[in-house]
Amino acid sequence: MKKIGKVNIENPLVLAPMAAINCPAFRLLCKQHGAALIYSPMIHCNSLVNLYNSDKEKCLNTLIDFEETEKPFTAQIVGSDPKYLGEAANILSEYADILDINFGCPDGDILATKAGAFFVKHPEQMDKVLNTVLDNTNLPVTAKIRTGWDEKSINALEVSKKLEDFGLSAIAIHGRTRKQGYSGKANWDIIKEVKEKVNIPVIGNGDIFKPGSAKAMIDQTNCDFVMIGRAAIGNPFIFSRTKYLLKHGNNCPEPTxxxxxxxxxxxxxxxxxxxxxxxxxxxxxxxxxxxxxxxxxxxxxxxxxxxxxxxxxxxxxxx
Ligand SMILES: Cc1cc2nc3c(=O)[nH]c(=O)nc-3n(C[C@H](O)[C@H](O)[C@H](O)COP(=O)(O)O)c2cc1C
Incomplete structure (x- = not known):
């Protein structure tokens, strides 16, 4: 049994937040196959607050569509306006178990609003976000980051220490820079370095495509959790098969x-x-x-x- 803050998590397997993929049915299916921690897709704090205040029922049927059976559940927020972030944290605290802040989204529209991976370029601007989220929730707060903005500005270690000092309960690291997007190879060495230097759980992410790569990431980086994204799309078996490998030390057959x-x-x-x-x-x-x-x-x-x-x-x- 592992923990993030006070939340118990049964095994190290985490379903990554994925916009346009992680509907409740998909999340539950991954859970049934053994994912122990489930993320929502990123939820923009401004949209959430505006919809919640104007049409709460619609908001609960769309943006906050979490089911009791998905628990423990992480709701991920993205945004930059402290007022909206604080209010979103407050609203989501009623429905989720963990709040995650998206500091890694490379999408142009998100960056244009100075959110997502904008913050790995400007870590000093994280403070206002962290303060407002932490002030508005009693849930454990985590963040998902990239290794840096580009290969010349790798700062995951510095950022992770900062997040730890602020009192965050875990850090998820996608081992790529913002510039890489989803190309090239995820850098697991940086995940290993962060794990060595911080005292909060580290969730390793990037390029886990087979059960063997999940085990390899744990072995190579000593990370506490492995977060799986693209490999789970249409393939919830990645969780059951990885769970099997971690328990028994050998692979179970591929699904027919x-x-x-x-x-x-x-x-x-x-x-x-x-x-x-x-x-x-x-x-x-x-x-x-x-x-x-x-x-x-x-x-x-x-x-x-x-x-x-x-x-x-x-x-x-x-x-
Ligand atoms: C379709 C898609 C949607 C994504 N949406 C989000 C998101 O909402 N929030 C986030 O932090 N990361 C998002 N990501 C990034 C993933 O969470 C993950 O960091 C990335 O895919 C690397 O992990 P993988 O190699 O296991 O896919 C998304 C990725 C994909 C492919």
Whole structure:
């Protein structure tokens, strides 16, 4: 059993925050497969506060769509205006177990508002964000950072120490700079260095594509948790298989086609229970589920042609 603040977390496997992917059904499926800590997609503090104050019910059906069964649950906020960040922290504290601040988003629209990875370029400006979030919650607060802005300004260690000094309860490090985006290789050496030098839990992130790479990250960096993003898309098995490897020391077999299709239908069942229900989202997940199957290209071409849930499910059953 591991902990972030006072929150118990059953194993070291964490589902990364992913905008446009982490719907409640996907998050729950990953949880059922063994992810012990689940993140929301990033939630912009201004949108959250404005919607919560104007239409609370809609907000609870969309931005704050967390389920009790997902707990322990981390809600991630992004933004730069201290007033909105404070109010968002206060609102989310009622629904989440941990609050995470996004200091790593490389997206141009987010950077234009001086949020996300803007802060790894200007760490001195983190203070007002940290103060307002910490003042407005009793939950453990964590942050997700990148290694730096670019290869000439790697500052993850300096930033991590600062976050620890502010009283944060854990740090998630994506081992890439902002400039790298998602290209190149994640730098695990920096994750290792931070783990050696800080006394709060470190969540390592970047390039875990197989159970073996999750184990390798733990072995190489000694990080407390491993956060998995892209490898989980359409593949919740990454969690069950990594859990197995960490427990038994050897790999369990890859999922068969039948396992994959069954898992997709488990997803559909969860999706049909969630409040937000958009056919194109379901179809996107279907495309992601088949990506590792034989003749994936032709399967995807077929899936994209399906125009409603009934025909999509009929096709998925026929695979
Ligand atoms: C589609 C997509 C959406 C993402 N959305 C977020 C987000 O909302 N917040 C965040 O901190 N990181 C976000 N990320 C970054 C991931 O959390 C993670 O740091 C990154 O994908 C590296 O991990 P991986 O190699 O396991 O994918 C996103 C990544 C992807 C691919």
């Amino acid at each position: 086609k039948e396992d994959v299709i069954k898992s997709f239908f488990d997803f559909v069942e969860l999706f049909n229970k969630q409040k937000r229900h958009k056919f194109t989202e379901l179809r996107d997940h279907a495309m992601w589920f088949v990506k590792g199957l034989e003749k994936a290209k032709s399967l995807k071409n077929n899936i994209i042609k399906q125009k409603d849930e009934e025909s999509l499910l009929k096709f998925m059953r026929s695979i």
